[in-house]
């Protein structure tokens with residue numbers, strides 16, 4: 381199959397980019413691939429909303445820039461922060477023009493929420509299901525675009541580069557080029573080649589490498605692993621953001637329900653097992669301190685008290701307002717026997733967001749030619765060592781737009797197609813999988829070691845242990861991969877082991893504590909600021 385533009389991923393980044401390129405270049409064919417259903421994305425689960433300066437009476441670009449820089453703890457790229465904050469407003473307006481609806485007050489002004497690290501109320505939201513509303517609006521707009529084909533259940537295995545033409549490709553090869561992808565079509569169970577002029581990687585996050593995460597099952601870091609295998613650059617991937625307040629449900633681990641930070645923005649208070657409002661002991665901003673601080677404080681309280689959760693107390697809040705702003709949370713809590721007007725909500729931190737990823741420039745270009753990356757899989761320089769809440773949907777839209785601008789330029793001067801013969805996927809020496817246990821057990825081990833050794837608080841010994849264990853899992857999984865027919869389960873395991881390795885390696889290289897990376901053997905910050913690039 382040939383396409384002009386190939387988009388991998390149907391979350392906010394992939395859909396925004398596809399819509400824009402389709403509208404601007406109606407003669408180009410745009411193909412979107414997604415590994416499950418089109419709306420099964422991290423985007424769909426976003427609750428709090430999208431940050432943006434819309435109320436210029438109280439807020440300003442400068443304040444949003446400063447809040448982002450403070451949260452990022454010295455590692456944000458100030459130029460990128462300015463781009464995102466200033467261009468973000470236009471992107472939000474485009475989203476509204478595509479049909480996304482955000483809550484308004486009776487006067488018709490947007491109701492602006494507040495979350496940790498924000499000095500002003502600036503978060504547009506659709507009750508507590510903002511991502512679902514955005515995904516709905518974008519998918520409806522995509523359906524109306526005749527030059528976009530969206531194909532579900534297509535698992536991208538690898539990007540095609542010169543390596544597949546028989547050339548030696550290493551990290552120092554100049555001009556590594558992307559020509560498309562190999563994909564396992566789950567409808568036919570066949571591995572196909574899709575050749576594309578431009579490829580956009582919008583594969584989302586990697587929360588599934590941890591035992592407890594707010595991310596759905598699709599978030600397995602496939603894009604990052606593919607780029608690393610293709611010898612592209614990965615940056616700052618040690619900075620994994622743990623959301624302080626995932627709903628604690630005994631026995632539920634793989635995909636935890638989020639209790640949005642906006643609940644604390646509206647007055648929710650964290651309490652420990654003794655009922656004490658403990659955040660004032662950790663930070664003067666109390667419950668609305670940036671996420672790294674709140675998550676570490678909760679982790680510490682749980683360890684001191686030997687509990688698996690703390691409480692979020694909403695009993696004092698106006699209950700009618702709570703039900704209006706957070707109907708989804710209200711219903712979910714009720715379904716497990718927690719009435720927020722009478723009971724405190726049990727919460728614990730869960731892996732939530734990957735601040736690093738595929739290194740990109742200000743036009744979302746990766747180190748691999750003709751390959752863009754946007755959204756959570758990318759490392760743009762916006763988040764630095766810790767992402768400010770509700771900045772990621774904004775970032776995804778801004779860089780999807782910038783990639784689109786660059787793509788239009790590319791096609792204005794694109795060289796005529798060079799005929800290249802790419803080999804078919806090589807299945808020699810593989811046979812049907814004998815036992816799923818070889819995959820599922822390794823998956824459990826990986827999640828456990830990442831949660832226990834490479835979580836909110838790290839130290840050298842834990843990282844060394846993690847390194848040794850991931851090496852073994854890597855070796856066993858590569859052996860399995862070489863001898864077994866590919867399946868999404870096997871490929872996701874392989875990708876997650878690669879991503880785990882990258883997180884551990886980057887964490888070992890960072891000999892300091894900064895933002896989301898806290899190593900008790902190096903509790904201070906280094907004076908030299910540097911990104912970790914692998």
Ligand code: FAD
Nearest residue numbers: 389390391392393421422423428429536584755756770773
């Ligand atoms: P996603 O939306 O995750 O989409 C990834 C896509 O890639 C999917 O379509 C998937 O099928 C596809 N894909 C992946 N691998 C492959 C493969 N191998 N082959 C084919 N397709 C593949 N951010 C905010 O700014 N505000 C919020 O309020 C907010 N709340 C959040 C709440 C939750 C519970 C979570 C989990 C995240 C939240 N975030 C929030 C973060 C934000 O939602 C994500 O960072 C963002 O939606 C990521 O968008 P994306 O387009 O990069 O990827």
Ligand code: SIN
Nearest residue numbers: 427428640641769770
């Ligand atoms: C939340 O609603 O608390 C999540 C916001 C985010 O991750 O940006």
